[in-house]
Amino acid sequence: MSAVLAAEEGITPGEHWTAEVGGLTFNLDTILGTLIAGIIVCGLGFYMARRATKGRPSGLQVAFEALASWVQGQVREGMGVRTPRGVVGFCITVFVFILCCNWLAALPTEHWIPPPTADVNLVYPLALLVIVWVNVAGIRAKGAKAYFGHFTQPYAFLAPIEFITQYLSRPASLALRLFGNIFAGGIMVAVIALMPAYILWLPNAVWKLFDMFIGVIQALIFTLLTLIYFSEAVGSEDDTAHH
């Protein structure tokens, strides 16, 4: 019944502003949102980097440094000197980018520029990149035999489950967790929009604030899981010592 009501009032989950080029469909709103988020994070990052100083940092630099310190701390704890090159930068980028994408939901532009993380077209490649890089890093750190042989530990008959977990469940959960949370946020805004205009502003403001909180949490979870996957793949310095 609620689905009928939502449809009648114009809630169309998963529908995008699209364009067809050579038989291929492009979600223009997602592309635009990704571009805008990219421009914002690159612009802020570049502005911060140009003024980065070892002396008294600006508020923006403090925010970036807090993120970088957190990532470096996680990396140090999980991998130490075995950290693959570029992981710190990747995690910083992913966090800032996903956060900015998620926070686009706070703008009253959900019909034209919805948060791009509410589209699987962005979250799938992000998760795919993570999983591919994690496997490459694991193979480079341990060697292919040891890395894939690890799936048979402690019991060989559990290897298929481990394999499915590694190559299906993890990327799917990593992508769909982010997508589902932000997508649901958009649906909530649409549902709130069905309320009478005189009361609409209050739940809308409350939900947008909560949505911003969800945006931070989801960016944090995505980054943290990425770091954990990398740590599991390459192993810590302690593992090296034990082996």
Next chain:
Amino acid sequence: MQQILAEGTTTNFLVPNATIFVVSLIFLVILGFFYRFIVPPLTKAMAERDEMNRKQVEERDAAQRKLAEAKERYDSALADARAQATAIKDEARADAQRIREDMRAETDREVAEIHRRGAEELAGQRTRAGQELRGQIGGLSADLAGRILGRPVDHDDETVRRFLAELDERQTAGGQR
């Protein structure tokens, strides 16, 4: 309702389309931009600050060590100074005692000298007074004898002198007895 479900099936939002290539490319560009322009200055500034903090900590430790050493030297110098002050006070006290004793001895000597000189002077004065009296006693005796006799008695110094000499001999002899 069936129409809605039908619409839902036509656009399955869990299935990606060609957008995936575009947004992947955009993300890779963003990643490259971060790697090239943002992460290096950020980590460099953090590393430099860490280095600066490490140096400051080292400098603080060095300053604290220097302070402790200076305090030790100060305490040592203070103890030396106190010891010197005590020695100087003891020496001054000893000097004062010695000076006091010297002055007392000098004063005693001066008092004894004054006493001696006074006694000598008194003896001299007594001798001179005796001699003066001896010189006058003849005249006085003649005057006195004349007043008793009711006529003038000639003053003969030789007689008086002889009388006094006898008197002295008697006194001397009496004193010896």
